[in-house]
Amino acid sequence: MSTPRHSRSVADSRPPSGQDAPYAAIAANLMKVYGEGETEVRALDDVSVGFRSGEFTAIMGPSGSGKSTLMHCMAGLDKISSGSVRLGDIELASLDDTGLTHLRRDRLGFIFQAFNLLPTLTALENITLPLDIAGRRADPAWLDMVIETVGLGNRLDHRPAQLSGGQQQRVACARALAGRPEIIFADEPTGNLDSHSGTEVLNFLRASVTENGQTIVMVTHDAVAASYADRVLFLADGRIVDDMAAPTPDRVLERMRAFNRKPDETTAAVSALPL
Amino acid sequence: MLRTSLRNLVAYKVRLALTALAVVFGVAFVAAVLVFGDTLKAAMTDAALREHRGIAADVRATKYAVEHLQTPPLDEPLVGKLRALPGVASVTGHVTGFTAVVDRNGKLVGKKSSATGANAVPGRDGKDPRYTLTAGRLPAKAGEVALDTKTAKAAGYKVGDRIRIVARGPVLDQTVVGVFTTDSAAVEAGGSLTLLDTATAQELYLEPGVYGELRLNARPGTTQEQLRAAVAPLVPKGAEALTGDTLRQDDRNKVNKEIASLRTLLLVFAGIALFVGSFIIANTFAMLVAQRTRELALLRAIGATRKQVTRSVMFEALAVGVVAGLAGFVIGIGLAVGLRGILNNVGADLTPGPTIVTTATALWSLTVGIGVTLLAAWLPVRRAAKIPPVAALRTNLPPSTSSLRRRNIAGAVTMLLGGAVLLAGIKGSATGNAKVFTVMGGAGIILVGVIVLTPLIATPAVRAFGALLQRVYPVEGRLAYQNAARNPRRTAATAAALMIGMVLVTSLTVFSTSLKQLVDRTLSKGITAEFVLSSSAEGQALAPEIAATVAKVPGVTAVSPVREARVSVDGKEHNVTAVDPASAFSVLATTFTQGGPQSLPTGLLVSKQTADDRKWRVGTSVAVTFPDGQRVQLPIGGIYDQAPMLGALTVSLRTLTPHIDVVGDDFLLAKVAPQYKDGMRDALRKAVGNSPAINVQTSKEVRKDFNKLFDIMLNIVYGLLSMAIVIAVLGVVNTLAMSVFERTREIGMMRAIGLDRRRTRRVIRLESLIISLFGGLLGVALGLIAGVGGTKGMARSTRDLTVVIPWDRVLIFLILAAIVGVLAAAWPARRAAKLDVLTALRTD
């Protein structure tokens, strides 16, 4: 993945509203502590962050820095220790398990690193699964467009086992998009893919943001992947240490190198962060 | 390698425990049957031996004589001759028969089938050593009785009370002169013992002056065999002399035989339970092996041989088997004890005695537990050994789609083979048991074929159910259906376990319902009498004078006794029925295909089947050898068909009676003038002295009793088969739990994208419903085929037997299968719904 396939022109055509669009999700003073006493781990340490509608955010950081935890907490998959998470106008803490489930069903999309699809369903059935679960009819025009973008052609009735990893992950992306969720969380969606398949998936995500104003938050370890985003957040030790707009692979790489060298320096940047 | 096995046992302990449970139940069943049998055998043998303890030699009627209603003259002169023999210390004469005590409410005390009367045999000191008097004395003359304490207490009788007793004839008024304790088997088995003076007992049970049995004691220095040899030449025809040891050995043999047949019957059901259990084992090991493909391949990759892999998994099976065997053994003992308690509670009054647990029972339990587990695990384990080492290196293993072709061919061939055997059985020349076994064997082989083919049937069947369920629950229905269809082998094996029980339940229900209806129909068609009188104690005949009494009741227009005996013609035995020629054909509806009943008073009537077999026609003169050995030429006057109450031959009472010693009527049929019908029951009851030992029933009530009998038997069979069903349910639970475990990540993902807990549970429940309805439907369908086929097969030799399908029951079975499905899903569904989404997603 030496040369990103997407042209700068895509990046240039970011929706102008990006900077002052409303927040799709906001975390305030988010704390997540695992374990107790000796084994206590602060996976998230007073994180405050907002994700604007129509924005593609990448989250980066060393292993164990709390990236997945942040996503899980934002998506209501994990309970937070303190602070607050709001999706649109809903405070997650006010919802019980069923409420959270319905929230995920109706307003969120997910893409995981691996094992995204039900092996027994066809690609198309996997895509419409969240809609089926919600008992919602898909907007046919929207669905057609999503499917079009997946670009599986006549392989829509194939089972996941008959698809390549990249194809499978694109199906997973399409599934996340099918229900027109307010925000999509993707945890290392290209982590298991070769560069070619990874590019397919990233192009797909980028296009959905650019063309349809989708909001996406994506965890990645790959600078090139991060460069597809509008903004990159850097996490270290459960804190946000940097926030980079209009990233390029080189800038991202450089930033990461910096942080490997001088871990202490990074904390200083926190106060300067915009919410 | 041993270490991996042990680790696995620990890692999969819940699952293996669940699996072991399937075998535990089967083994427990076996152990319970063995313990129950041993216990009962010991108690019954003990009781029988107690009855005959101390006897050096015994003279009694031969088995042949008893069966042929003959009583050899074991009389006082014979007793005198025996006493005179050198070596004989003492001779006592004994008479026993059916006698029951009537309580103050007019009901019989204790269990009718062991209500016994016997003569008191006082020694020189005036005491009978077998009984210890707690009050009063032994009966000495007519009208006096002594009662065992248990009976006396139950009825509230004491010395001096006037009481009523019943034997075969009218009710007798007696005075209680004594109460005694006894360890007699009859009393221990819940019956009663009434002691009478010898003359009265002889009159009641045999004939004046005749004993049923003579017991001898030897003088010191005379062996039992010497005594027997000395006695033998004096023994009259129809009697035999035995040593005390032979007598007691006979007792033992008799008990052994009874227990053995009970045990065999119960073990058949235990076998069915084990067979069903073996499916669960095979299925679990198949699932475990599939789950561990990667791990086993890794073992192979780092150098383990196939044999080592096989051995390590077989070792796990062995451990499961050992645990199952031991647990089954222990639970079985408990079951046996509990069963005895339950049976005693419902009035079975089993002979008391200590619970007997033998080493053999323990060994059998272990052997069965281990054997079944190893056998069932063998195929899946072999598959484990075949996993190539490279499987470890493939990350994304495609689901095992190994072809079902070979299996389907094998199944089809098996079914064809079974069909051939079945046809050979039905059409072939074999008769009797051989025929039954061939037919049953054929049906069994077909069933095995179907079991082999279930994966093939499973796919379309599951799809059909899925389509139905999707109409109600579009999403959950589809997910459930696709899970069930994912692994046809697994679904099939799980459903097959349930199917086996269902096949048996359904086919036996069809068979028994058809038979029940046949009996009901023949009884209602064959008897034109309104009332039937019979002994309320099973197998007891009525004294002949009762027929005469009943005939005198105003309004009774005809009464015929029905008396059964055995005669032989040309060396072949036949059942002969003796009836009163004057009235028989007004109380029995009989169709004659040739001739008629006119010649009955001095002639012979034969059934069509016998006539056909023997090539007899009206006018043929037949030489009938009666039980007493006399041969009489009797001309055939008529050939009858469809006469359910009549045996192969029919004669008049007057023709038969002179040739038998034990004269009694199996039942009486009474026709009643219409205007008398209303009060007739009371009139008849009054005529027989309101004896509680005599049943006065309308023919409708008799039919109802028969129906009840069928229902009881069927219910017992249901009870025995329920174990197989319970095990099958365990199988469903196991399969679901496994598939929930395997699909942890899928479930996590579904939950993440918005499937709530309730609907997650529903997915599992629907999957369970699909599996159990598939097993239930297939079982019911096959059961119907087998039941109808079996009934039709039997209809060839049993006229008038028509197939009756109890659709209401069939529907109940299907509903039960559905309920079973829902219940079986409860735990796995809860587990699935409880999974933490994030943990589930992280599982690999």
Ligand SMILES: Nc1ncnc2c1ncn2[C@@H]1O[C@H](COP(=O)(O)OP(=O)(O)OP(=O)(O)O)[C@@H](O)[C@H]1O
């Ligand atoms: N369930 C848990 N129990 C205890 N500690 C946990 C749990 N989940 C995560 N952690 C800890 O929280 C911290 C953050 O974990 P997280 O999975 O968010 O890291 P990450 O940034 O996603 O790492 P990676 O890049 O390796 O995926 C780590 O130190 C981890 O060990």
Ligand SMILES: [Mg+2]
């Ligand atoms: Mg992570």
